[in-house]
Amino acid sequence: MKNLFLLLVCGLCFQSVGSFAQGYKIQVNIPQMSNKQVILANYFEGKVYAVDTAQINSNGTGYFQKNNKKLARGMYILLFSPSNYFDIMIGDNQNFSITTDTLQVIDKIRFEGSPENTAFLGFQKVMTSATQKSRQIKEAMEKDPAKTSPEAKKKYSARFDQIDKEVRDHIAGLCKQFPNSALATFANFTLSVPTPDFSKEIPENTPNRDFEIQKKEYLFSKAHYWDNTNFQDSTLIRTPIFKSKLDEFFNTRVLMIPDSVYKESVNIIEKSRGCKAMFRYLVSYCFNYALSNKYMGMDAAFVYLAKKYYLTGEADWVDKKTLENIEREVILTQYNLIGLKAQELKLPTMDGDWVSLYETEAPFTLLLFWEADCGHCKKQVPQVKTGLLDKFKPYGFKVFAVHTQNDKEKWENFVTEHELFDFINCWDPQNQTNFRVYYHIDSTPVMYLLDKEKKIIAKKLDIEQFADILTKEYKRIGVEVKNV
Template sequence: MIRTCSFLSLITAVAFSLHAQKGYEIQVQIKGLHDTLVILGHHFGNATSIYPDDTARLDKNGKGVFKKKKDLPGGMYVIFLPQKGTYFDIIINHEYRFSVENDTADLFANIKFKNSKENEVFYSYQRFLSAQRNQLNRLNEEYKKTSDPDEKARLRKEMEAIDKKVGATIDSIQKTYPSLFVSKFIKATRNIEVPEPPKGPDGKIDSTFQYRYFRAHYFDNFDISDPRLLRTPLYENKIMTYIEKVIPQIPDSIYPELDKLIEKSRTSPELFRYMLVTLFNYYGKSQIMGFDAVQIYLAEKYYIPEATWSDSSYINKLKDYVKKNKPLIIGAVAPDVRLVVVPSNHFIEAQKDTALRRYPHVGQFVDLHAIKSDYLVLFFWDPECGHCKKAAPQMHALTNKLKQKGVLVLAVGTVFGETGKIKWVDFINQHGLYDWINAWNPYDYEYKIKYNIESTPQIFILDRDKKIQGKRIGPEQVEEIIDMLIKRDEYLKKHPEEKK
């Protein structure tokens, strides 16, 4: 019975001890500060986003404590000193009870830790790296000043030796402390070493090898599935560099890369949300023509079905956005609409005939897809729109030049009714806009719905198959895009094997 009681007491004591250990307690002492608040915060995604987690009041001796009954997610945290407007980094990862001492005279040189191997290793490496960087800077300055080839060779060798020394130190940390987060963090800062390109059987160097190698191994040192790296200054820059500068900037090439990133982020709800929102917002704000297709892809595949953090009203708006804009992405067949084409002589005659100016029942119905040309520029405009008053004459000035390249311009006046027609006729006559195809539809606005015309002017470039090749551009960009498309067509005629 006594033994049983002792055993139960032991279980109770262990359980109480485990419960008591939950949470964190970080003792701080900062020389040069007293009777003031300091803030514990964490990095989130990048170097500028720091979010507060806790506060501590320093006493007259500069001592204080951060303490709560909940664990902190692993990552890189900061202790912010409001009085000084600065902070220093600390690593938190399973070591929830440790102490840190520092001195405002030099926060980097004077920092000390107790009971935190993560931070001891981190600052030991940082001091080593700082010393190597100073030495490298000195050698670089000497290299710039000397013109002696032998001296330059010697300096290059010394700089290469420093790089190797840093690499060897990182390798040593990985081997000695494989379970520490700081090992993973330091590895994440390491660049990929790209080997020299091999020669083929014909003796020629593969010019694409280094790019393909770099792209394939880009994340070798950076575990994007680890949510702890999200709480560092590194994560967002690593992701954005990859999608902006490493992968081909073509939607069909971007889609599978985004799938990989998102799937690897599913290790934590917070990481998944961050990844999806970051990518979704980036492509939504992009000014690159055609990248709206990427946002639509992300919306349909991930955001609408899985963004549980968004309210239903936003999701419904997003569904409506996808419905309106998916038919208009680059490469899609443009919606066929029926318009009324009005001949130029009608506008000229209407100058002297008030009844003819307002008369809406004139012209001939034409289906958009029935218009034959190598390329067709769709120009939606309104004579009362401030931007259109400038853009319409600019677009019309290109008409004859574009005709010589097999391009027609279909200028669609978005006016309605007799009053609208009068303004449309007057503007065309005032500016002599007779050389393009003038069209409208006084009977319905189906074309506005299908082309999502919520503002004017709007320009779409269609190829001979009526596939959209350009959109949401200004008149000044039209000829450049047309020339690019013509060159592409000429190239594909010579290399038909490269057609999709």
């Protein structure tokens, strides 16, 4: 399922924009590439995808051209070889020429008919220069014996601030000269929002002052992370830094709990309404992030996002089969999310007596679904006894073990062979409780850890991880577990 879902976003990298009477025509003049091919490619998801190829004639001239479709806005690459290429910006004007020298690309490149690319070249030079200057200042600071003195800190900080001001002034000029352009969107996106000096706001005698400063910095950074992002311009999708900035936001600014991931996902996605390509990309990105996230319980964010965007018909780019698979996964997951009360199970035992999950009195219960013929079960189910029940039974812990198959003889033999008599052994041969849906039983074994109220507190863990959580949970309720 995961591999299937992760394909949902891929079509965007090849997207072009229809135009009734316009296309694109980019002339390239590169003498050293005579009788060779030059590739036009675009950035997407940290990779590069070929879009078009130009055959260079004996005079060093070739064309990237289509008469009925324009290229999607974004940053593209002219590729001469895997180690020789340069970036260009594709905006609304897609009829221009490029002249360059493969030996001195940056120094020799010239654009005709594309002031935006001429400015983009200047922007790249400014950024390169700023990086070099910053590196030189950092090296000088590291060699300075007085670098920790207030005077030295102030001096070097002023130098860094001056470089930052030069870059910001340059970008402000670009945005003014090329409003609403692909270049303006990208250049502005590269700017971070300066963090205020919160140390001036918090008195010196404040308890845990450093922590309070860091907390304010974190909250400010999170609140203003997207200030310079134009979610109404799909240009950013085809740049080398947009996905990495999304990754950084979710990995460093968002608490790894389902509600937070869902809330921040919706907040970003809703900013893109009105720009179909950006909306599609962000819905797919956030959905895949929740789906592939390894934190226990994050499947809740997947369910919430699927219900809001996929199962309501808003993700109209997804094919019917994929939507059916998503819907099935939601149905099988929505009843067994962390924090929900487990569904009641009233089942017969081997002897024909009846047991109830809800009536099982225990501070913690392991709900186990297994089968006697399952290879993994043959290894793990006996470990449930030795690694969990034998250790935690003195503290009231119980195992509610549901055999999922109909072969009673094999079930009884396995229980007898491994002495699983202290399990609450039961089964549902007629599937009257619909346990396969409520507990997502596609394979076995499947285990859920429940609290006293039968709320799910852990799942999809190995025996040692369940033991660790049980120890912590018992400690939380005032019980010190020994010899674990």
